[in-house]
Amino acid sequence: MGRYTGPACKRCRREGMKLFLKGDRCRMAKCPIDTGRPAPGMHGARPSKKSDYGMQLREKQRLRRFYGLQEGQFRLIFQRASQKRGVTGEILLQLLEMRLDNLVYRLGFAASRRAARQLVLHGHVTVNGRRADVPSMTLKVGDRIDVKSRKPSQEAVKRTLDVQSRELSPWLALDKDNLRGEVLRVPTKEEIAPFVNEQLIVELYSK
Numbered sequence: 001m002g003r004y005t006g007p008a009c010k011r012c013r014r015e016g017m018k019l020f021l022k023g024d025r026c027r028m029a030k031c032p033i034d035t036g037r038p039a040p041g042m043h044g045a046r047p048s049k050k051s052d053y054g055m056q057l058r059e060k061q062r063l064r065r066f067y068g069l070q071e072g073q074f075r076l077i078f079q080r081a082s083q084k085r086g087v088t089g090e091i092l093l094q095l096l097e098m099r100l101d102n103l104v105y106r107l108g109f110a111a112s113r114r115a116a117r118q119l120v121l122h123g124h125v126t127v128n129g130r131r132a133d134v135p136s137m138t139l140k141v142g143d144r145i146d147v148k149s150r151k152p153s154q155e156a157v158k159r160t161l162d163v164q165s166r167e168l169s170p171w172l173a174l175d176k177d178n179l180r181g182e183v184l185r186v187p188t189k190e191e192i193a194p195f196v197n198e199q200l201i202v203e204l205y206s207k
Contacts, residue, residue, distance in 0.1 A: 056204035059196045066195075067096050068113045073136065078205050089198030090189045097187050100127065101135035103145060107174055107181035108164040109157045124153040139183055147179035154179060 050058065064074045081092040096102065101117040104125060110116035117135045119125060126132055126146045127139065139145075147157045157179055168174050171191060173182040 056200040059200040060204055063196045063198070063201060067099070067102060068117065075205070078201070089202050092201070093189060093192050093194055093198060094186055095138065097192055098138050098183070099135065100132060100137040100139060103139060103172070103181065103183065106169050106172055107145065108161050108166060108168070109147060109179070109181070111160055124148055124156070141183055141185055143183050145181045
């Protein structure tokens with residue numbers, strides 16, 4: 001299945017919660033979740049009892065759509081998480097957070113993850129001084145993200161930083177003057193504050 005190009009708010013309505021796919025625009029009063037619009041479809045407003053599989057699938061879809069990944073990309077990250085030592089669900093969340101596009105968003109260089117992905121694809125950022133145009137790149141502790149010194153790149157990011165209302169994650173460092181960010185450490189599960197039960201996702205893929 002190809003990339004989703006439909007209305008972003010429709011996905012939030014389907015999941016019954018804000019996924020912040022539009023960045024700060026999701027905090028406006030006209031947000032469909034705040035106004036109480038039902039899930040899309042003929043039977044969207046009708047409550048239904050979910051099976052165990054349905055609950056697991058819903059959790060997976062919420063997390064996948066939150067980070068803006070296709071099914072194949074998400075499954076690949078889960079496979080990497082399952083091969084590492086530790087709690088698979090927590091490692092999955094950490095791998096998602098350490099993606100380059102997510103870090104660009106967390107640093108406030110872009111208003112949404114979708115915008116952050118575009119910023120990376122268009123070559124506006126570097127990692128450790130080298131060109132980085134792969135959104136799925138997994139960074140490590142100590143890696144540095146810089147906005148290129150080109151005027152269009154700098155101006156676009158500065159405009160976004162000026163209107164940001166998000167707090168900087170405690171495991172990241174940001175130098176606003178030089179438009180530079182650094183990964184201080186791997187985030188803990190509590191710092192990621194997942195809105196899903198990641199154990200259900202592990203159970204879904206373990207069948």
